[in-house]
Structure formats: structure tokens, C-alpha cells
Amino acid sequence: MGNQEDLFNRLEETRYNLSMQIADNIQEMIESKQLKLSTKLPSERKLANRFGVNRVTLSKAMLLLEQRGLIKIRAGDGAYVVNVSSSVITDSIERYYKYGKGSDEELMVLREILEPEIAALAAANARENEINKLKSQIKIVDEAFIAKDTERYILEDEIFHENLAEATHNELIEAIIVGLRSVMLPFKKVLIDKILIDREHAVHIKVVKAVSEKDPEAARGAMKDDIKAVRLAADF
Helix, strand or coil, X not given: CHHHHHHHHHHHHHHHHHHHHHHHHHHHXXXXXXXXXXXXXXXXXXXXXXXXXXXXXXXXXXXXXXXXCCEEEECCCEEEECCXXXXXXXXXXXXXXXXXXXXXXXXXXXXXXXXXXXXXXXXXXXXXXXXHHHHHHHHHHHHHHHCCCHHHHHHHHHHHHHHHHHCCCCHHHHHHHHHHHHHHHHHHHHHHCCCCCCHHHHHCHHHHHHHHCXXXXXXXXXXXXXXXXXXXXXXX
């Protein structure tokens, strides 16, 4: 058992190192202006073939780039080079949580404060294309939930929250939520094994319904209910 665990750890470390190298290579292309602001990156399949790695390794590299604030991954569209100014917020949040005094309880409380108001603001400001994006994203989240694909569900759920933040048309809010992804993913991986939450709350069905109906109060209440359901299910 010990040898198998050691082998698994080595494989994971190798995969992470490869992802880091790919992310560094793409970052150099951005810094040297080979990839300019607003440029759409090739698909993950093409990039994976180019670097000679599998899609999982490439996906992790893309997440690293997004965490650095260099690209923005848009569900169903692709990844784009973005203005790096928001990366200051992203990096600060990640460093504080990993090396400072941030706790899981504090992280949960922060989301309880932020998410309902983000939902309400999105309901007030979302454009039709953004509402359609949210509807498409919850279908993807739902598919992962039904398939019990934990890794995919966690990632797609975070993307949903980022799409919701984008619909607020407040760049600072969006930067904060993107910045939280790097700490929310491992946090959710710990929680997911402890919870058995119903599909409606897991997929944020009522939240999207309220946003599509331009009802901020209903959106706020639906998000509060979703977060409360997670807390109760996880006994957190």
C-alpha cells in the first residue's frame, strides 16, 4: 500500500510540474507579446497535442494561468488573454489564505456574505447573453452532479460562480471571485466527501431562475438557501 501511495504521489508531482512548465511557457508568450490582450488561446485539445501532454495536465496548466490572472476561461467559449491588473487581488487572496490566518470557517462566512449579494446584483444587471451562459453552465454542473463526477462538479460549480460574478458588471467583484477559486477548489474537495446535498441546491436552479426573471430579492434568497443547505449537509 505504501509503495502504491508513493507512486501515486510521484505521478501527481510529475503531472503538476509539467502543468507548471506549460503555464510558464504560455506566460512567457504573453509577456513577449506573442499572445496579446484579448487573444483567444487554441483549444485545450490543440494545446495538449502541441505540448505532448494529456488534457488533465493541460487543464491544470490553464487553471494555473487563470489563477495568475493572465487568462480568463469562459465556459463554452475558450480561454482569453486578459488584463493582468486583477491578478493583484487574486494572488493576494491566495497567499493570505495559504500562508496567513485564513481558515475554512472564515472562507465559508465570506462566501455567505458575498454570494447572495452577487446573485442579487447579477439579477439586476445581467444581459441576455449572460443569462444564457448561466443557464448553459448549470446544465454542465447538473450533468457532473448526476454523473457523480466529483472533480468536474467542483470545477464547473466554481465556473458558475465566476459567471454569476461576471454578470454583475463589477470588475472588482469578478476579480475577487476568480481570486477565491484557488482556495475554494481544495476547500470544496474536503467538503464534498462529507455532504449529501439535494440536486436543486447543488445546481443553483432557483438562483438562475431568479436572475433570468430579473428578481434580485429572489436571487439573494435562493443563494442564501443554497449556502445554508451546504452548511447543514456538511455539518460545518
